Amino acid sequence: METNHEREAYWRDSAKIKDFPALDESRQTDVTVVGGGITGLTTAYLLSQKGLRVTVIEASEILSGTTRYTTAKVTAQHGVIYDELIEHFGIEKARQFFDHNQQAVDWIRQTVQQKGWDCDFEDHEAWLYASSTPSLNKLLDEQKAYEKLDIPFRTASTLPFDIPIKGALIMKNQAQFHPLKYLAHMTEEIISMGGQIHEHTKAVDIKEDDDIQVEMESGHVLSSQHVVIATSYPFWDAAGLYFARLEVERSYIVSGVWTGEDPGGMYLSVDSPSRSIRFYDHDGKRGIMVGGDGHKTGQGGEHHQHIENLKEFTHAQIGPADLTYEWSAQDNITLDKLPYIGSITNRHPRVLVATGFRKWGMTQGTMAAQIMTDQILGVSTESAEMYEPSRFKANPSIKQGAKLNADTAFELVKGKLESASVDLEQLSPGKGGSVKWNGKTIGAYRDETGKVLAVDLTCTHMGCECNWNESENSWDCPCHGSRFAVDGEVLNGPALKPLKVIDTEKDR
Ligand SMILES: Cc1cc2nc3c(=O)[nH]c(=O)nc-3n(C[C@H](O)[C@H](O)[C@H](O)COP(=O)(O)OP(=O)(O)OC[C@H]3O[C@@H](n4cnc5c(N)ncnc54)[C@H](O)[C@@H]3O)c2cc1C
Ligand code: FES
Incomplete structure (x- = not known):
């Protein structure tokens, strides 16, 4: 039986993806790309073609993020969107959005045909x-x-x-295509052009002076002139308040x-x-x-x-x-449904980010890679100004932003008022959820051997209470979408720190 109830996609079982070593030294590179999904790898590919030394770092394995779980339609038809874009941005910008996405479809088609990628x-x-x-x-x-x-x-x-x-x-x-087969070919070309890829290398901070230093969890540092954050949810916020805008x-x-x-x-x-x-x-x-x-x-x-x-x-x-x-x-x-592509904030023009693809990242991740490549090379990208993350559009951003933040406040209060109805002892093997333990509500998962992994459900981002995701055995935060593994480790940001682990044998 092929079914994998632990979150696996058909794509993974049908593509061969190489392994890459973790970064084991601090060094210099031209561009550091953080994130090994379609956005990061396409950016690395385009920059390598221009002769830049690119280093891609990936917290887990490349192609283990949203790119592995996509439907992989390659299209400029993103639901009902163009009427709304004309209303909010006018005909010219709506047409540019179509052009950028259609060009991404055509570029992918052309690349696949020219290179003979299966x-x-x-x-x-x-x-x-x-x-x-x-x-x-x-x-x-x-x-x-x-x-x-x-x-x-x-x-x-x-x-x-x-x-x-x-x-x-x-x-x-x-x-449409097989996203992992396509990107496996692209990865090989990045390496053949001198690019470097490091898996199991998690970026945790960025510091900027003449060079930009990306600091890894391991303590190693990559120094470069430009950094591309292609981690889906930006791992580094730079006070850009992305959690309130995504x-x-x-x-x-x-x-x-x-x-x-x-x-x-x-x-x-x-x-x-x-x-x-x-x-x-x-x-x-x-x-x-x-x-x-x-x-x-x-x-x-x-x-x-x-x-x-x-x-x-x-x-x-x-x-x-x-x-x-x-x-x-x-x-x-994003608040206005256009992606955020460009400098993460005005204070950090050489740190670029690409996110907010609204489930259309096969084309939007590709066009983001093209736009960021142009920006790094200093090519004029006037038509890309509409994606600047620092843009401010009164309509519909304010309304949508207020709704988002009101929703967060509601979830914050609701989570604090809810209490578990079952005791930890009642949790069966292979099951997880909120449970009563020692007079309080905690999160617990009992593995098949009977061992309990328990956590404090308070999200380390801004304090909302996480909910159990039974299909993927994870703790998901209803406020800004952070996700945590059963042992509390961060699966998706904006949270950076793991959930606090509770030892139910000792911490009474
Ligand atoms: C159910 C579903 C269906 C979809 N269907 C379509 C579709 O048909 N067509 C379409 O165009 N789009 C579709 N999308 C959207 C598309 O899949 C995504 O927009 C796209 O895959 C995003 O790619 P990415 O490279 O930006 O992010 P990801 O693929 O998520 O890659 C980000 C990478 O960054 C890594 N990372 C995170 N933090 C760090 C860190 N601190 N240090 C180092 N690495 C880090 C992650 O491990 C991950 O590998 C769909 C999305 C969903 C959810
Ligand atoms: S409180 Fe923001 S993701 Fe949990």
Whole structure:
């Protein structure tokens, strides 16, 4: 049985990724890239092509972040977005956003073809479909936006599945690929151009004078002229208050062998809960991947229920599939839905950051790499100003920012008021959750051997109470999306410090 209930994606099982040694010395490099996902590796690739000495450092293994858990549609169709972008930023900027993303699709296609990279790259149209009248109205507004922006499209009134719809808007000239096979090729080229990659090397701080020093947990330091932070959630905030400007959303995916006919195309619903559908090469057979059920991290309720929802939807509305893989992952969303790409703050112009891809990082991570490469090389990037992290847009940022912070305050108070209803002794092997212990509520996980790993649930970022994520055996914070392993170690920031460990045998 291929299913891995501990958060594994089909991509991982079907790609060969090399191991790289940890950094074992302090040294100089031209550019330090922190983070080995699509954003960091593409930036390293582009800079290496320009002759710069690039060092990529990765806290865990490369391609173990969100890039491993993506659906990997390579498209400029990011849900219903262009109508909203025209409203908030005007036609010119909305068109630039489309151009940057479409150029990323075309660049990936061209690179794969020129280099002959075997990565299951396929050209497809991207379908956005509406099943209700309110979403049809949104879709019609989006269609008008496509017309204003001159985006090539066609429409349809039915889908090639049993999903009843009111209409579909189809963007031409899009694609999909196997993200890990693609990036494994890119990694080899980075190395062949003289780049260096270090895994199990966690960056913990940045100091800046003439050079910029990135300090590792191990104590080693990389000094360089530029630093790129491509860690999804920026590991270093530089008082940029990113936690108050990024919302973290988790989604679920199921996949497996598809025994029906493949109609081609990649599909996304306008209605909630969202549904994302694509087909792919599954070990020589045709596979289907269905995603959706997104929610703010730490606020999603029963995780297995989301997986069941996707399985039920697939069997009832799409067709015959043997769904053996299931996983979930998270990505960051900015206040105004455009990514943050550029100097982390005005005070640190040579420390660049790229985040907030709203679950569209295959193209946005690629375009971020292109923009940051230009910025490092000093090439004028006027059209990229709209992504400057220090931008301030009154509408909709203020409203959305206030909502985000009110939501955090609510979660902070709610977490403090809640108490566990079960005793630690009642926790079965292989289970975790909030439990009563010694007159207080703590977090505990009992492994299969009966050993208890217990933690103080107070998030080390800003003090909200973490919730148990049963599908991935992690503690997830509902405020800004930090995640912690059962032993308290940080899995995702903004938190930098682990949860406090409680020894339930001793700490009475
Ligand atoms: C369910 C889901 C489906 C998606 N589907 C699509 C899709 O169909 N199409 C699309 O375009 N996008 C999609 N996305 C979005 C896309 O996958 C992400 O935007 C993209 O993978 C982000 O890549 P990244 O390189 O920026 O971050 P990551 O892949 O998360 O890489 C960041 C890396 O930084 C490392 N790191 C973190 N902290 C440190 C530190 N202190 N020191 C060193 N290293 C560190 C991490 O270990 C990680 O490997 C989806 C996202 C989700 C959640
Ligand atoms: S992530 Fe901010 S309080 Fe937990």
